Structure formats: structure tokens, C-alpha cells
Amino acid sequence: MDIDEAELIARSRQGDLDAFNRLVERYQRPVYNLCLRMLTAPQAAEDATQDAFIAAYRALDSFRGGSFRAWLFRIATNACYDELRRRRSRPILSLDEPQGAEQLPLDLPHPGPTLEEHAQRLELARYLQEALDALPVDQRLAIVLCDIQGFDYSEIAEITGASLGTVKSRIARARLRLRGLLTAHRELLPPSFRPTSEGS
Amino acid sequence: MFWFNRHRRLRDQLSAYTDGQLTAAETEALERHLAACVDCRQALEDIRATVLALRDLPSVEVPRSFALRPEQVARPARPRPALAVPVLATGMRLAGAALVFALATVLVVDLGDLRGDSGGSAASQAAPAGLEASPEARMAAPPEESERMGVTAAADDPATEALAEMTPDAAPLPAPGQEEGEAAPELPMPAANGPAAAIGSDSGLDPLRVAEVAIAAALALLVVGSLTLAYARRKV
Numbered sequence: 447m448d449i450d451e452a453e454l455i456a457r458s459r460q461g462d463l464d465a466f467n468r469l470v471e472r473y474q475r476p477v478y479n480l481c482l483r484m485l486t487a488p489q490a491a492e493d494a495t496q497d498a499f500i501a502a503y504r505a506l507d508s509f510r511g512g513s514f515r516a517w518l519f520r521i522a523t524n525a526c527y528d529e530l531r532r533r534r535s536r537p538i539l540s541l542d543e544p545q546g547a548e549q550l551p552l553d554l555p556h557p558g559p560t561l562e563e564h565a566q567r568l569e570l571a572r573y574l575q576e577a578l579d580a581l582p583v584d585q586r587l588a589i590v591l592c593d594i595q596g597f598d599y600s601e602i603a604e605i606t607g608a609s610l611g612t613v614k615s616r617i618a619r620a621r622l623r624l625r626g627l628l629t630a631h632r633e634l635l636p637p638s639f640r641p642t643s644e645g646s
Numbered sequence: 647m648f649w650f651n652r653h654r655r656l657r658d659q660l661s662a663y664t665d666g667q668l669t670a671a672e673t674e675a676l677e678r679h680l681a682a683c684v685d686c687r688q689a690l691e692d693i694r695a696t697v698l699a700l701r702d703l704p705s706v707e708v709p710r711s712f713a714l715r716p717e718q719v720a721r722p723a724r725p726r727p728a729l730a731v732p733v734l735a736t737g738m739r740l741a742g743a744a745l746v747f748a749l750a751t752v753l754v755v756d757l758g759d760l761r762g763d764s765g766g767s768a769a770s771q772a773a774p775a776g777l778e779a780s781p782e783a784r785m786a787a788p789p790e791e792s793e794r795m796g797v798t799a800a801a802d803d804p805a806t807e808a809l810a811e812m813t814p815d816a817a818p819l820p821a822p823g824q825e826e827g828e829a830a831p832e833l834p835m836p837a838a839n840g841p842a843a844a845i846g847s848d849s850g851l852d853p854l855r856v857a858e859v860a861i862a863a864a865l866a867l868l869v870v871g872s873l874t875l876a877y878a879r880r881k882v
Contacts, residue, residue: 618661
């Protein structure tokens, strides 16, 4: 954690909302993306992100140093679980609300050189989100934190409250499932990602 | 069969291997297996491709700023520090009970005294009223002293005190008792010893009377206080 961040946290703790909002600006994108990958529906992700920052501001006193990003993601993870629980308790609503991956606001900052490549990347992203949706929540969370957010195993254990062994096996099982789904749609993968099939 | 189990165990480690999470010994064992196992090499390729595809997922721009507005983090307003009505009511009930008990005690003593009568030693009158006076004090105290003690004890009655704390109106209450209590010892003072007691009781400053009046006044105030409280509660 850099000095600047420590300073902002200290000031936020004393009730300086502007200082906290600088932290919000810094982390809102990764937090929103975590929520979006976990919940798929943009509106639900937006609500969970907002809830997470409000909860974080209120819980600042419980931050005991270490990685602020991991601490914040733990809170965001809880906000996602809350939303998933709410969804389970009234499943009928999820039928009315469009929550499929096709609702994802995909915004590619660097479109590929050709239109065709761009379209293919969009399709892959959509497909991956559907594959993530099909995973059990714990596995989805583990792999999103690991492969999309770039946390290491011990940080994921800290964020999810699971043991290191559990984290390792969740990630392994999630990748195994995704691999099965991806190999069925090999043509979507860009050539550089395409697993070399035996003999090719 | 042994080979297959080993193959499965090692294949489960491929994911951690991709992330460099295996120990040196595990890594070495897995790499030896990979060199010999086509399936595992293929699985490793697939896992790497999956990880790359996930890492390449575009990060989505936020739809809006999530900066917090002051009203979003405002603590819920603290409940108005309303007067603790239940506590107050209970306190009043207890004070009332204590006062009734004190009044009954004083009356009983007074009546008993009238029956047994005689100018009666002031000590025997005052002692029971001053419930807190220790037996030694009762025995040793000269009449004036016990008189004073009796009155003071009445004024210091915990119930009276409690009432004084609860209702501001009650503040003047102990005053008459105290005034008289202060006055009482002054009167007998000049006339020392025996006759003093007689003079004291004759002059209407009988500590029992003083106590009765004080307690009755306190009770009256308490009743007024309770009624006020009941009215205030109904209004709220």
C-alpha cells in the first residue's frame, strides 16, 4: 500500500468523505467488474458496487492494515453474496429481469484491427460470461478473483475466508469446467489462445 | 491402476502448476509425468488457454461514478434523548412505596407513643423514627441529639431524596423538614438537660410530627409528579 493510499485511508477514517471518494475512484472499476462477473446483470452489479462502498466507508475502523484492495474486495464479495441470496429468496423475479450475459455492457477499449476480430472477441467475452454463470458460486468467485482480478491464492483465501487448499481446489475445478466449455468452442478462441491440439 | 491414480492426482495439480503454486518437489514430479503423459500435456495447454482467455476479458467501464454523497453515509439520526419514562415511573412507584412505609412507621410509633404517653423521653420517640440510628447512638445520645437525628433521618429518607432528584418541584420539599430540623435542636439548646425535652415536645416541634408532615408532603408531591408524568406520556 503506497503512502498516498494510507494517507487517504487515515483521512477517510476521520470522516473525510472527499478522501474516501478518491479511494472509490481508484477502485470502482475493479469492484464493479467483480460484481458484474459475479452477478451478470448490470443493474444488480451497480447496486452491489454502491452497497460495497457504503459498507466499506462505515467499516473503515475494522480495516487493520494490510492490503486495502483485498479488504475492499472482501466487502464487495459479501455484497455480491447478499444479492445472490436475495435473488434466491425471490427467484420468480429473476425470470422477469433480463440477467443473461447478452445484457452485459461490453465495452472494448481497444478493438482489434479488424471488425471481424472485434466481433469475435465480443462473442468470446459473452461466451465466457455464460460459462462463468454456469459455475457454482464459490468456484466462480475463486476464478474471477484469480484469473480476472489477478489476486494470488493467499489473498483469495483472505477475501473468501476459505483455506488455501480449498481455494486451490476451487480454482482447479473451475478451470476444468471452463476448459471443457471452451474446448467445445475452440473456434472462438483467438489463435494465440487456441490450445494446440495433439498432432497440430 | 496405480499409474491411473497417480495420473489423476497430478492432473489435478495442473491448475496450481500454472500459477506456480506447487512446491519444488511437486513441480519436479509433475514435470516428469508431463513428459510422459500426452493427456496431461493437452490438459495443461487447455488450462493455459482458459486462463489467457479469462485474463483477456475486457474490463467493463463503470456506468457511473460510485463516489459517495454525504447523505448516503449519514449515520441514522440518534433517537431523541427522551426522558426515560419507564425508569422514572418505576422510580416513582418505589419512592411512593418507601414513603408510605415510612409514614406508616412514623404513625404507628406516634400512636403507640400517645397510648403509652407521658411527656415521654424524646429519645424513645426519636429513635424508631430515625430508623438508621444505630442502637449505640440511640442509647448514648442525649435527648437533643436524638431529636436532631430523628429529623435529619426523616429528611434524608432515600425516598425523599429520590423524589427530589426526579421532580424539580420536589426540591423545596426537604427544605421545610430541614428548616425545622435545624430549628429543632436550636430551641432545646439553651435549656439544657431534662426540661429541655418537655419544652421541645410542648412547643409543637415533636420530631414525629415533623416527620409525618414531611413524608405526607413528599407523598403529595409524588402523586402530583405521577399524574404529570401520566399526562405527559399520554400526550406523547
